[in-house]
Amino acid sequence: MKYFWSNFFIPQEKNNHRASILKPYFLFLLVGFYLFNQSVIKFVSLAKPGILGYSSEITAQKVLDQTNIERQKNGLEPLQYNSVLSESATQKAQDMFANNYWAHTSPTGTPPWNFFKNVNYKYSVAGENLARDFYDTDSLIKAWMNSPTHRDNLLNNKYQEIGIGVVNGILGGVKTTLVVQHFATPLNTIATKTNLTPITPIPQSISETNNAQILSESQTKYLSPLLLSKIIGLIIFSLIIVVLFIDGFITFKKNIHRMTGSSIGHIGFLLVILLFMLYTQQGAIF
């Protein structure tokens, strides 16, 4: 039994001085197992929408506060919260859930500006930021600040007002939170003045709705499909890299010559992939 297992992990005469796990057929089986798991996760997402998903602690208030902190850091005036703009942002998020898309323009060709018109908000200049699958507001704002186009919206001195939609729903079979920021400057400031709420925090009617929704969702622990993929992938990844190290060490010590792939090359490549994984954060912006 001991010899059977050592065959998989330790290079020796019996396995032609190459750990069996590193042989092409076994690597193929491992990668095939990983891809099979991905298919199962995708199938569950589509067959039972809402089982897999992300829980989020993001609220409209936090997004507003952090947006204004970033603006103040850059010497800009804070944006004023506008409930009408928030309504258009919320409608945009709801439209993405209803029509199952993730883009500024809907598959039917509806541009973001239509949502401003729907709530009767007349603007001289306007912009939109989108985000999904983020767990916390810090990561979300950081992602926007790292993207030149989103940063331009956040730090645009032409904008005076902001509306934020934070909506939970099922997109592509996966439970998630969509965050929509609508920036604008009203065409006629006097006409829209009644909708302007110059002082934070966000009015209770808005924050209660959003916070209640977010709080109730955050109490439910969803199984994140990306986390599941990551865990299964990392187990297989660790197995391969550990065996590569053992294999490289033993062949180096025993000075064995073989006709196989370079263990050093594989280790280097997989370590670069590991660094990518560590750097890549949750969530997506558009």
Add this chain to the structure above:
Amino acid sequence: MIIPKEIKQKPLEYIFLGFIFLVGLILYFFAGFNSHNQRLIVYGLSASYFFWSLIHHYKRGDLHLSIVIEYLIIALFGIALLTFSFF
């Protein structure tokens, strides 16, 4: 410092491989949160690694099908891991 014989024999090839990895890392970090660009960089890096292996083993005189498949699987695993976990 202990340098594996494999690297001692072909130092330039391994320096070039290190350069490929370094360029990949720099480009990936500069891509920030743009998942489209990050995906392209992962594809580019995996393809470069695969082509490096073809040249490396061709020059060593042991470019066999099993070795080509081994590199192909490792490169595809790298792509799959990032694609399914993040993008």
